[in-house]
Amino acid sequence: LQGGDVVACAETGTGKTLAFALPILQRLMVEQPPFGDPAREAYTRALILAPTRELVVQIEDAFVGLTYHSPVSTVPVFGGMPMDPQERGLKAGADIVVATPGRLMDHMRHGSTDFVRLGCLVLDEADRMMDMGFWPDVQKIVSALPPERQTLLFSATMPGEILKLARDVLRMPTYLQVGANRGAARTIKHSLEQLARVDKLDWLAHFVKRNATGPVLVFVRTKIGADRVARQLQAKHIRAAALHADRTQQERLQAVEGFRSGKHPVLVATDIAARGLDIEGIAHVVNFEVPDTPEAYVHRVGRTGRSGAEGHAITLVAPDELRNWQALEKRVGLQLQ
Structure with missing residues (x-):
């Protein structure tokens, strides 16, 4: 000012x-x-x-x-x-x-x-x-x-x-x-699920259908992965959309607006969506794989728990990802619940 x-x-x-x-x-x-x-x-x-x-x-x-x-x-x-x-x-x-x-x-x-x-x-x-x-x-x-x-x-x-x-x-x-540099907002509850890679999709579908209390934002590492996970969720009768850089601008806007309006209760995205995506009421962020860096984790999970609301961040950790998860957990200073 x-x-x-x-x-x-x-x-x-x-x-x-x-x-x-x-x-x-x-x-x-x-x-x-x-x-x-x-x-x-x-x-x-x-x-x-x-x-x-x-x-x-x-x-x-x-x-x-x-x-x-x-x-x-x-x-x-x-x-x-x-x-x-x-x-x-x-x-x-x-x-x-x-x-x-x-x-x-x-x-x-x-x-x-x-x-x-x-x-x-x-x-x-x-x-x-x-x-x-x-x-x-x-x-x-x-x-x-x-x-x-x-x-x-x-x-x-x-x-x-x-x-x-x-x-x-x-x-x-x-x-x-x-707040803390590198830190996620204090309103976010952090948890992990340890399971085999082949079981991740079934766990996600079950979570969306039975346990989710609101919109679910899923982060994956690759554009191909985003398309694949969205397609597999759709095959299980879950309305999901994919968001990544290879989509046209119109497709990306439709995916975001569909998620915002509730037309798609699940949005599967690459990190491009993690920055600045501000949609009110995202209840859960799911990391389908362990993020590569502490910064990526903070930005991803920051899509929930915004403006003082409570949020929930879940990371799906396969056995071969456990060491990377433990290093990230330590660097971000997470308190798992």
């Missing part, structure tokens, strides 16, 4: 989106000349960068909800959709641009953007942008922005590489930490 740079590390589900959206909107609403004054120029005042299309859509949805009865304009910019409508919004000087780095770079190469007077840059899920190899694009985008701006960096985890890169793009930032 005071206009300084911020590095914020917070547990997933603690409201990071509102933490940057509300101050940005506050600044826009008090800016002079006010909205409606012919002297007020149309240009982009805030840019939010996020790693995935799903997260861009959700952040922009949050802004649209907050600005419904105001003249503030927003434009979402991400791949898999036509360039032209995005280009029109950028050239019209939308107040707020929410974008993935790759698609924004495409528009910048076409000369569609004008960030000369940008006042605020937000880097959301910065650790994920680094994991996905977007950081070179982020650095190119940042180098094209005016140096006299506010920069806010948000991340669920804060590895050393992020802190080093933060020093490159932020000026004397304030460091904020909510």
